[in-house]
Amino acid sequence: MNRRINFVAALFLLLFILITLRLFYWQVLSFEQLGGLAEKQRSVTLSIPASRGRIYSSDGTPLVLNQRSFGVVLEPQKVQDKEAVFSVLSKELNMPTASISAKLTDETKVWVPIAHKIDEPVIERIKGYKLKGIDFIEESKRYYPEASMAAHILGFVGKNAKGEDQGYFGIEGYYDEQLRGRDGILREEADARGNPILASDQKSIPAENGRDLILYIDKTVQFIVENKLKQGIDKYKAKGGTAVVLDPVTGGIIADASFPSYDPGTYYKFPSEFYKNPAVSSSYEPGSTFKVLVMAAALNEGKLKPDVKFNEEGPVEIGDYTIKTWNQKYHGEITLTQILEYSSNVGMVFVEKNLDKNIFLQYLENFGLGHATNVDLQEEIYPEMRQENKWHEIDYATASFGQGVAVTPLQMVRAVAAIANSGKLMVPHVVKSINFPDGRSVQIKPQAERVIFKPEVAKAVTEMMVSAVNNGEVRFAKPAGYRIAGKTGTAQIPIAGHYDTEKTIASFVGFAPADSPKFVMLITLTEPSASQWGSETAAPIFFDIAKELFSYYSISPSD
Amino acid sequence: MSKHKIRISMILIVLLVVFATVQVLILNRYSTIGDRLSTLSETIDKIEEENNRLGQKIASASSMTTISAKAKEIGLSETSVPISLNSPMRIAQKLELSL
Numbered sequence: 001m002n003r004r005i006n007f008v009a010a011l012f013l014l015l016f017i018l019i020t021l022r023l024f025y026w027q028v029l030s031f032e033q034l035g036g037l038a039e040k041q042r043s044v045t046l047s048i049p050a051s052r053g054r055i056y057s058s059d060g061t062p063l064v065l066n067q068r069s070f071g072v073v074l075e076p077q078k079v080q081d082k083e084a085v086f087s088v089l090s091k092e093l094n095m096p097t098a099s100i101s102a103k104l105t106d107e108t109k110v111w112v113p114i115a116h117k118i119d120e121p122v123i124e125r126i127k128g129y130k131l132k133g134i135d136f137i138e139e140s141k142r143y144y145p146e147a148s149m150a151a152h153i154l155g156f157v158g159k160n161a162k163g164e165d166q167g168y169f170g171i172e173g174y175y176d177e178q179l180r181g182r183d184g185i186l187r188e189e190a191d192a193r194g195n196p197i198l199a200s201d202q203k204s205i206p207a208e209n210g211r212d213l214i215l216y217i218d219k220t221v222q223f224i225v226e227n228k229l230k231q232g233i234d235k236y237k238a239k240g241g242t243a244v245v246l247d248p249v250t251g252g253i254i255a256d257a258s259f260p261s262y263d264p265g266t267y268y269k270f271p272s273e274f275y276k277n278p279a280v281s282s283s284y285e286p287g288s289t290f291k292v293l294v295m296a297a298a299l300n301e302g303k304l305k306p307d308v309k310f311n312e313e314g315p316v317e318i319g320d321y322t323i324k325t326w327n328q329k330y331h332g333e334i335t336l337t338q339i340l341e342y343s344s345n346v347g348m349v350f351v352e353k354n355l356d357k358n359i360f361l362q363y364l365e366n367f368g369l370g371h372a373t374n375v376d377l378q379e380e381i382y383p384e385m386r387q388e389n390k391w392h393e394i395d396y397a398t399a400s401f402g403q404g405v406a407v408t409p410l411q412m413v414r415a416v417a418a419i420a421n422s423g424k425l426m427v428p429h430v431v432k433s434i435n436f437p438d439g440r441s442v443q444i445k446p447q448a449e450r451v452i453f454k455p456e457v458a459k460a461v462t463e464m465m466v467s468a469v470n471n472g473e474v475r476f477a478k479p480a481g482y483r484i485a486g487k488t489g490t491a492q493i494p495i496a497g498h499y500d501t502e503k504t505i506a507s508f509v510g511f512a513p514a515d516s517p518k519f520v521m522l523i524t525l526t527e528p529s530a531s532q533w534g535s536e537t538a539a540p541i542f543f544d545i546a547k548e549l550f551s552y553y554s555i556s557p558s559d
Numbered sequence: 560m561s562k563h564k565i566r567i568s569m570i571l572i573v574l575l576v577v578f579a580t581v582q583v584l585i586l587n588r589y590s591t592i593g594d595r596l597s598t599l600s601e602t603i604d605k606i607e608e609e610n611n612r613l614g615q616k617i618a619s620a621s622s623m624t625t626i627s628a629k630a631k632e633i634g635l636s637e638t639s640v641p642i643s644l645n646s647p648m649r650i651a652q653k654l655e656l657s658l
Binding site for chain 2: 061062066143145146147190195219220
């Protein structure tokens with residue numbers, strides 16, 4: 001009997017020791033591992049995605065919004081019918097079956113991303129097939145209510161090397177840090193069904209949404225400019241064209257259009273050379289439009305007055321070179337105003353000779369040549385100025401009529417805007433204000449870079465430009481009753497050390513109404529083949545747009 | 560132990576029981592309210608998404624391209640030349656005429 005009792009006691013003791021050891025193993029030795037597993041089971045960590053800032057036009061209507069989209073992922077271990085999955089995804093995502101199957105080479109992976117930023121209706125269709133192994137991750141993508149309008153200003157959102165959204169070009173690129181915001185994290189305990197347990201500790205870092213941007217871009221003006229420029233490019237059979245409209249007082253860019261262009265929503269379908277904004281990333285020789293700036297410099301130095309006479313009797317010899325007028329017509333004694341009216345190259349050489357060489361170069365610097373305008377667009381470049389010791393007599397002469405110097409369209413239009421703005425050179429800007437998610441708003445104040453002309457000089461040159469429009473080659477295209485200050489330009493394109501005689505960049509720069517300018521506008525056409533002259537191509541486009549803008553801004557005729 | 564002390568002890572015990580009960584009730588409620596929170600969060604997400612979608616619809620419907628196309632549909636045309644019914648006159652000239 002005792003033996004049995006002792007046996008049972010020993011058995012119990014053994015079991016007790018085993019249970020104690022097991023408990024010791026679980027509670028002491030495996031504490032961290034099991035604790036981690038338990039934590040993982042009951043706690044949930046969620047990423048709270050920050051939404052990218054939106055972009056609005058000057059009237060507060062949206063140019064860029066966010067739209068819900070989805071990433072499509074495959075879970076190889078759950079896929080049952082590979083052929084059906086490939087076929088459905090290929091059909092719905094418009095992807096070759098081979099490229100989908102190529103992504104599925106490693107079947108040990110838990111999930112494999114197949115496509116990103118897919119619209120909801122497509123996702124609903126895929127869900128309708130009820131195939132196992134296809135999953136979806138919520139994402140966000142850009143939505144453009146105005147479609148491809150202002151594409152070069154806006155830029156687009158693509159992926160960076162880490163697979164994160166990143167803005168490229170234009171505003172999206174320049175203000176990427178402001179727009180992208182910061183994702184938040186929420187860590188909480190959940191019950192068996194995944195519902196949060198409120199009594200438990202909750203740790204959260206709230207998401208900080210991106211900041212919204214309000215632009216100077218006026219969508220009505222942008223629409224007018226894009227349509228008219230496109231029609232002009234087709235009409236004059238040009239390879240491309242650019243139009244920039246500035247507010248001379250603030251330096252705000254009201255419209256900026258270039259063709260060829262692209263659709264920022266489907267940027268990947270367009271050649272990458274279309275992405276850069278030609279207004280800030282291409283350079284050209286401004287030709288005769290530059291004459292107004294050199295003329296203003298000469299008047300500003302007090303060396304000449306608008307009524308000074310010059311004898312335009314024939315070509316001018318400078319070293320081995322001969323400078324002629326564009327049409328080889330010479331008008332005898334003419335005033336400085338008539339030099340602009342006739343767009344006389346030899347007349348401009350006379351003007352330039354009245355300026356000291358170092359002062360002439362100082363003015364080029366003052367116009368902003370050789371420097372970035374510091375516009376808030378990512379891809380801005382600026383053509384380098386020739387070194388001072390490399391300027392020869394002929395270079396000064398040709399620069400006086402805009403050949404041998406290079407500018408970006410934005411550099412050119414802002415320098416002319418200084419004439420419209422009483423001589424003040426403004427820093428051009430696209431963004432007017434930044435709105436923070438907490439309701440604060442930061443206004444970006446207009447910034448004057450320097451004063452380059454005296455107000456009376458700006459006024460005098462304005463009158464000369466009005467006269468150039470009223471009495472020059474473009475007088476027939478000008479809308480009646482309005483005082484428009486402007487100047488045509490036809491610059492030959494330098495190719496392999498010489499100028500191409502056929503290919504030109506035709507341009508027109510001007511502002512209106514001349515007495516109280518509401519806008520300054522530059523039109524450039526690349527290689528128009530219907531006519532190579534700025535007066536017959538770019539100027540009519542300028543006036544077409546100006547007519548619409550007069551109506552839009554309710555500007556009455558003043559003549 | 561004096562009567563006074565016993566009374567205080569009794570009150571403390573009762574308070575302890577009451578607070579313990581309240582805590583259990585609150586914890587119980589908080590622990591089971593999660594599903595309501597989930598439902599509310601989902602509803603908020605849905606409403607926000609609907610709001611976004613409507614915002615997009617409004618933005619598209621009021622876009623320049625849409626308005627321009629609709630204007631053409633109903634026969635509106637562009638004014639090629641602005642028309643001014645009165646030619647602007649100097650104030651002095653206006654006064655002269657009115658006298």
